[in-house]
Amino acid sequence: MKICWDNLEKFNIFLSKRGNFRNIVKKETYYLKVCPTCDEEFLGKMKSECCSYYCSRKGKKFSEEHKRKLSEAKKGKNHPMYGKTHSEKSKKNMSEAQKGKNHPMYGKHHSEKTRQKMSESHKGKILSEDTKKKLSESQKGKNHPNWKGGVWKLNIPLYDTYASQLNWCENVRRNKENINILEVKCAYCGKWFIPKRSSIINRIQLIKGNKHHMGEERFYCSEHCKKCCPVYGKTAETLMKEDAVRSGRDPWWEMVREVQPQLRQMVFERDGYKCIKCGSKEFLHCHHKEGILWEPLQSADIDMCITVCKDCHMEIHKIEGCKPSDMRCNPEEKE
Numbered sequence: 001m002k003i004c005w006d007n008l009e010k011f012n013i014f015l016s017k018r019g020n021f022r023n024i025v026k027k028e029t030y031y032l033k034v035c036p037t038c039d040e041e042f043l044g045k046m047k048s049e050c051c052s053y054y055c056s057r058k059g060k061k062f063s064e065e066h067k068r069k070l071s072e073a074k075k076g077k078n079h080p081m082y083g084k085t086h087s088e089k090s091k092k093n094m095s096e097a098q099k100g101k102n103h104p105m106y107g108k109h110h111s112e113k114t115r116q117k118m119s120e121s122h123k124g125k126i127l128s129e130d131t132k133k134k135l136s137e138s139q140k141g142k143n144h145p146n147w148k149g150g151v152w153k154l155n156i157p158l159y160d161t162y163a164s165q166l167n168w169c170e171n172v173r174r175n176k177e178n179i180n181i182l183e184v185k186c187a188y189c190g191k192w193f194i195p196k197r198s199s200i201i202n203r204i205q206l207i208k209g210n211k212h213h214m215g216e217e218r219f220y221c222s223e224h225c226k227k228c229c230p231v232y233g234k235t236a237e238t239l240m241k242e243d244a245v246r247s248g249r250d251p252w253w254e255m256v257r258e259v260q261p262q263l264r265q266m267v268f269e270r271d272g273y274k275c276i277k278c279g280s281k282e283f284l285h286c287h288h289k290e291g292i293l294w295e296p297l298q299s300a301d302i303d304m305c306i307t308v309c310k311d312c313h314m315e316i317h318k319i320e321g322c323k324p325s326d327m328r329c330n331p332e333e334k335e
Helices: 005-010 053-057 064-073 088-097 112-122 129-138 159-166 197-207 223-228 236-246 261-270 310-316
Strands: 013-015 021-023 028-034 041-044 172-174 182-185 284-288 305-309
Touching: 159 172, 159 182, 159 197, 261 284, 261 305, 284 310, 305 310
Parallel strands: none
Antiparallel strands: 013 021, 021 028, 028 041, 172 182, 284 305
């Protein structure tokens, strides 16, 4: 306590006739002394030697017996918080009181010596089965520090985790209902859907060149989109040849009659993802009303394409003049 008349009057301490200080309420006498540890003046009782408990213990160590007694004195029912719990308001206040700069370890680091002592103190300790069970239960489900809504168990990909690894080569976005979930575009029909987390991991591994993952590992919203996709299952040589035809490096009649993925997706979206002949929504194909070989300049025109299902597509190509044999072209004739 700083010795000044304001503080003395606050604690009802006044100078007595004998030169000592007297608390007129508690009827206690105090003497002006000098602390041998910090050399500061303080008011203390007759037997007081230091200004505070900290100064009285500075440079001294408790014996092991004394430490044990102090520990036993506050164990079990003797602990001041035994059988009590802090209210939510108290917990919040205690948390706020030690945040940021108010934390006792803010800006500090344990020395190597302290770290070694902390490590040694935990070595050789064996937890009881009951303690292990409690620790395990306390971090299950929503109580786990890495809990993210159970997406791992449901095999759902998170946007923040995988988007940065895919957005340079795939169309990705956040789910409208839950912005934490990742959505991708189907490689065949162009629909947005939520893929499995395992599919995302396989695709990323393939992009990185992991040899343990074979195949394209592209994203398909359904099994029939995968089966209908003209790219699925093709060799790298075939895909490179098609790319060379589209870029003009090879003759256009060497390219297969399947339309470009972007054009197919635009046609599907325009026709409402259903066959315009029978209304089926499964095994959809994009069909050119005019053959690519006969109208090459209009092959990428959306008005020249229609959406049909697999069965209707086969029926169309049975019509005279539209049969596969009729669609073949002799390169010498085109030259």
